[in-house]
Amino acid sequence: MNDSLPRVRRRSAGSVLPVSLLLLVLLPLLLMPLAAIYIFAGSSGLAGFWEALRQPDAQFALRFSVLIAFATAIINGVLGTFAAYVLSKYRFRGREALLVIVNLPVAIPTVVVGTSLLLLWGPIGLLGRVLDPLGIQPMFMPAGVLLAHLFVTFPYMLGAVKPVLDELEVTYEEAAYTIGANRWQTFRFVILPALRGGLFAGTLLTFAHSLGEFGATVLVSGNLRLRTQTAPLYIFAQFEAGNIETANAVAAVLATLSFVLFLILQRFTQRVVERPS
Amino acid sequence: MINWRLLSRQVVLYLAVGGLALYAVWPWLPGANRAQPRTIVVYGFSILGEVMNDGVFPAFQEHWKARTGEDVEFISSFGGSGTVTNQIILGVPAEVAILSLELDALRLVESGRVDGSTWRELPHGGILNRTPFIILVRPGNPRQITDFADLTQPGVGIIHPDPLTSGGAQWAILAEYGSELRETGDPARAYEQLLGIWQNVTSQASSARAARTQFQSGFGDVLITYEQEVTYDMLRGQLEGEIVYPKSTILSEHVVVVIDDNIPRADRELIDAFVDFLWSEEAQRIFVEYGFRSVDETLNVDVPYFGVIDDPFTVADMGGWPEAKREIIDAIWKDRVLQEVGNE
Numbered sequence: 302m303n304d305s306l307p308r309v310r311r312r313s314a315g316s317v318l319p320v321s322l323l324l325l326v327l328l329p330l331l332l333m334p335l336a337a338i339y340i341f342a343g344s345s346g347l348a349g350f351w352e353a354l355r356q357p358d359a360q361f362a363l364r365f366s367v368l369i370a371f372a373t374a375i376i377n378g379v380l381g382t383f384a385a386y387v388l389s390k391y392r393f394r395g396r397e398a399l400l401v402i403v404n405l406p407v408a409i410p411t412v413v414v415g416t417s418l419l420l421l422w423g424p425i426g427l428l429g430r431v432l433d434p435l436g437i438q439p440m441f442m443p444a445g446v447l448l449a450h451l452f453v454t455f456p457y458m459l460g461a462v463k464p465v466l467d468e469l470e471v472t473y474e475e476a477a478y479t480i481g482a483n484r485w486q487t488f489r490f491v492i493l494p495a496l497r498g499g500l501f502a503g504t505l506l507t508f509a510h511s512l513g514e515f516g517a518t519v520l521v522s523g524n525l526r527l528r529t530q531t532a533p534l535y536i537f538a539q540f541e542a543g544n545i546e547t548a549n550a551v552a553a554v555l556a557t558l559s560f561v562l563f564l565i566l567q568r569f570t571q572r573v574v575e576r577p578s
Numbered sequence: 579m580i581n582w583r584l585l586s587r588q589v590v591l592y593l594a595v596g597g598l599a600l601y602a603v604w605p606w607l608p609g610a611n612r613a614q615p616r617t618i619v620v621y622g623f624s625i626l627g628e629v630m631n632d633g634v635f636p637a638f639q640e641h642w643k644a645r646t647g648e649d650v651e652f653i654s655s656f657g658g659s660g661t662v663t664n665q666i667i668l669g670v671p672a673e674v675a676i677l678s679l680e681l682d683a684l685r686l687v688e689s690g691r692v693d694g695s696t697w698r699e700l701p702h703g704g705i706l707n708r709t710p711f712i713i714l715v716r717p718g719n720p721r722q723i724t725d726f727a728d729l730t731q732p733g734v735g736i737i738h739p740d741p742l743t744s745g746g747a748q749w750a751i752l753a754e755y756g757s758e759l760r761e762t763g764d765p766a767r768a769y770e771q772l773l774g775i776w777q778n779v780t781s782q783a784s785s786a787r788a789a790r791t792q793f794q795s796g797f798g799d800v801l802i803t804y805e806q807e808v809t810y811d812m813l814r815g816q817l818e819g820e821i822v823y824p825k826s827t828i829l830s831e832h833v834v835v836v837i838d839d840n841i842p843r844a845d846r847e848l849i850d851a852f853v854d855f856l857w858s859e860e861a862q863r864i865f866v867e868y869g870f871r872s873v874d875e876t877l878n879v880d881v882p883y884f885g886v887i888d889d890p891f892t893v894a895d896m897g898g899w900p901e902a903k904r905e906i907i908d909a910i911w912k913d914r915v916l917q918e919v920g921n922e
Binding site for chain 1: 591594598599601602603604605619624627651653654655656657665668669670671784785787788790791794
């Protein structure tokens with residue numbers, strides 16, 4: 302892949318020391334904890350691992366997490382792209398403030414997000430007080446989990462798409478307009494293709510973050526087995542209950558899934574960078 | 579020109595995403611012939627997890643199937659009693675709650691989730707089962723602990739659940755204070771004992787179960803917890819430690835609360851049948867099998883793993899929960915012990 306660009310690499314004997322030093326630091330910090338999950342998963346044998354995974358509540362938790370992640374990725378994929386388009390293409394009063402607000406979820410602790418959602422939608426909350434008597438109560442329901450994930454992951458799509466839009470030459474759009482394309486056609490045939498890489502990366506990031514979300518979910522889900530318990534909550538609950546093997550089996554699956562997502566993301570972004578020719 | 583490498587890569591990607599999506603929605607696909615069984619939503623405090631999931635729920639499912647031919651599904655969540663109570667106050671759809679202490683049930687009344695002390699109309703005043711508070715020490719009892727008083731020795735590391743979220747922790751405080759009060763009748767000495775113990779608390783876990791997990795992971799010298807927590811492990815041959823029975827200790831009493839507002843009218847009969855079942859001899863025997871002391875004293879006779887306590891007492895001996903909470907937990911533990919421990 303990289304054969305066209307001969308990189309300058311130092312292969313001198315001098316590199317041995319810094320490299321091994323780095324590995325020595327990373328080993329207990331990053332590599333060994335990750336390895337511990339898999340080693341522990343294997344220690345009770347493959348049979349024990351499968352048995353733990355086959356539990357209906359473990360299966361539910363994994364499926365529920367994946368479903369929520371898909372829903373979050375799709376909804377925030379559309380919303381985030383729309384937000385990026387508006388913020389990138391239009392100049393209006395309050396744009397700067399809006400930019401800060403939409404990026405805020407990155408900076409806010411997720412537990413705070415959970416609290417704030419409860420204080421808005423919960424039975425004692427601002428909206429909840431009005432909606433609860435009508436029988437509308439998203440908290441402690443799958444909808445509440447989705448709301449929390451939409452909030453927490455909102456900036457990722459924006460962050461992936463907006464820089465591409467900002468870079469996009471206006472001349473392409475102008476050219477499209479001059480040959481009679483309307484606004485939608487311009488978006489569909491000029492802007493969207495250019496955004497493909499950003500859309501893909503943003504969606505994947507959103508998906509991955511949703512899959513692992515814990516802090517906000519633990520507050521708004523009610524942690525109900527077979528109803529609203531996501532995979533990270535399942536891991537936490539089982540671990541706290543002392544069922545370390547069960548917790549670890551799901552943790553291993555979640556880690557693997559995230560790892561694969563990350564690999565795809567890595568390879569894809571590389572390709573996008575290489576492709577312009 | 580078709581770029582085959584790119585295409586195959588895309589195909590793999592689509593297959594992977596499609597496969598993952600299919601896996602996720604599989605149980606909900608139409609034609610997966612899943613007749614929706616009726617459900618009972620149970621929220622319980624931490625140590626009830628196993629006995630309910632593995633013992634009582636399956637027994638009731640069989641019982642109900644034999645009686646009506648219907649399948650019942652249990653949806654449950656177990657956590658610290660305070661956590662569970664807070665979740666119910668905030669609106670989780672619990673139909674039946676089993677709380678570690680009546681105090682949490684009273685909080686449900688206060689918040690309007692439950693209409694008055696309805697549990698008192700249930701069998702045994704709503705009390706499902708009991709278990710005394712004991713001291714668990716490391717194998718061989720290296721610290722020579724024989725009673726609560728020994729826990730005040732400097733250097734003893736105590737794992738204690740957090741009274742903010744754990745019902746067990748509140749029971750433990752009553753045991754730590756009340757045992758000395760009963761032996762000496764002197765509130766000052768009882769206070770000294772409670773203070774001494776709390777000066778040695780090195781970790782506060784969110785629930786009794788979480789505290790046990792910490793102790794099992796090697797933290798601390800001593801764990802103060804429900805007898806059931808420990809006997810249950812002993813029965814499975816997983817106990818690493820020894821139980822020390824204090825001369826005098828409290829028997830915790832666990833309360834069943836039915837959250838009427840969360841029960842659809844169609845399920846009323848089912849929920850009532852389940853609640854009645856909890857006090858049936860079959861269910862009470864299951865509780866004993868898992869280390870709880872039954873409300874039916876005849877079932878507790880000759881159970882080898884129930885240790886002897888010279889002077890057991892209940893919260894009624896301390897004036898009932900509202901008074902014990904006000905006079906001991908708040909006025910003594912929270913306002914005096916916690917302040918003093920914090921000032922060191």
